[in-house]
Amino acid sequence: MVRSPLVSAAMCLLLAGCSTEFTPQTCATDDACGSGLVCEVRVGQPVCVAATDAALHIGSSAPLSGPNQALGTDMKLGMSLAFDAQNAAGGIRGRQLVLDFRDDAYDPDTAEANVRALLDVQPGTGMVKCPSTDTSVVAGQAPVSTTPLDRGPNAVLALLGNVGTPTMVLTAPVTLETGTLFFGAFTGATPILRDTTAGPCHQYVFNVRASYADEARAALEYFFDLQVPDYTHILSFDQNDTYGQAGYSGLVAAYTAIKGGFTPPPADPTTPFPRFRYTRNDETTVPAQVTAAAAYLGTLLAADTANHTIGILMTDTYGPAADFITGLRQWQYANDAQQTMLQKATRLTLDFINVSFVGPNALAARLQQAGTVAAPQGPVAYTASVIVSQVVPNYQSDSSDGVLAYNKAVLAAGATPSFTSLEGYIDAQIFIAGLLAHAGPFSPEPLVAGFEDLSSLSLGLGASAGFSSTSHNYSKTVWGTALNASAGFQNQYFWSEGVALQMYQ
Secondary structure (H helix, E strand, O other): OOOOHHHHHHHHHHOOOOOOOOOOOEOOOHHHOOOOEEEEEEOOEEEEEEHHHOOEEEEEEEOOOOOOHHHHHHHHHHHHHHHHHHHHOOOEOOEOEEEEEEEOOOOHHHHHHHHHHHOOOEEOOOOOOOHHHHOOOOOOOOOOOOOOEEOOOOOOOEEEOOEOHHHHHHHHHHHHHOOOEEEOOEOOOOOOOOOOOOHHHHHHEEEOOOOHHHHHHHHHHHHHHOOOOOHHHEEEEEEOOHHHHHHHHHHHHHHHHHHOOOOOOOOOOOOOOOEEEEOOOOHHHHHHHHHHHHHHHHHHHHOOOOOEEEEEEEEOOHHHHHHHHHHHHHHHHOOOHHHHHHOHHHHEEEEEEEOHHHOHHHHHHHHHHHOEEEEOOEEEEOOOOEEEEEOOOOOOOOOOHHHHHHHHHHHHHOOOOOHHHHHHHHHHHHHHHHHHHOOOOOOHHHHHHHHHOOOOOOOOOOOOOOOOOOOOEOOOEEEEEEEOOOOOEEEEEEEEOOEEEEEOO
């Protein structure tokens, strides 16, 4: 029987004349070790150690406080459910999974500090390894470091499910510079995660969700299906930072791909769609944007006597989203002089699509609580004509393996299900599958090839879901879900890369 170094040393101390000197058994995989032992690197050498001494620590940074705390709370719930289930089933061949979750309140500087602590960042020597480290990713923002950064001895194995784009543009460069996996981030942004910004360090990025560009493409196809005529009838309500820009850029790219360009040329080529922006973590900046959007719509109505169908893509979070939707509806149905002159209640059709990051369940709850607005045809629910774009299946109706397992876990935990926690659960399930497929000591570098070779899992994310050596984007599938008056979600459309939009009704 193979004993661990610690067990051998203890036995020697109990035996008279026994030397405490011993040679730990070297290994290449867990199979080379005995029962209860696993192969891990100790003092630079792979040796057999007790599985109970080889827990796998995984880090995450997200908002657990502040106005967007529902996003981080739900992501943590989903990942924890998956980790708890795997630990109950024996962990990773005896190793327990430990989620080290830090609150960043959706503040970029706090998020960066969290990640530096999770990775036990140490100053390196020589040149930086990633171009995203010493080059500003965002105009006017200082780079994360002008010198190399290394993983410290107490670094977590990987970062999983970090929340947000403005936080990501600081946390991802730190993570990649240290050669650590940045897995399943809760953002569909392109910079760093889906382009060449990080150079060779991009190998450490693994995206699970579809991108904001994918969501914008699906939304535009849906708007055109509703007979939205052109770009002058498509508005953007977005957060005034990298997150909002990611959504807006996706909208521009999608329109160009579908229509071949903007005709007639817009007055401002850099901002072709009418755009209304609020400040992150500050809902008091929303009313001014409602006023500005209302003024634009009033101008459209005043220009002719036709009816106008408007598509509004919202790259936002649940608080500002609810404020913008309720504010614009109240303006549309207000019994004022403008109503008499423009007939905005009957001539305007407004359709709202929020990208997935919004916090679908929190948004639905806020709009349900807001109730209805008085309209000429009777009360109109604030949830009416509001869609949330999803990057995971509808947990209320889907019967795929991933959703069934999630719903069972949520029920057993006595928790409330949500799209965000489902995403965290799926992220963790894919991550766990990669860990289970790896046979040797755990460190970031060998896990890269392992995830690239990971077999497709039956999680309901589409037949083409999976990683490869040429693509670290697991899913490119989008579901459009319409809100109803009881804050439920009804499937409206389905989109996948290379497949035309499909309507459920």
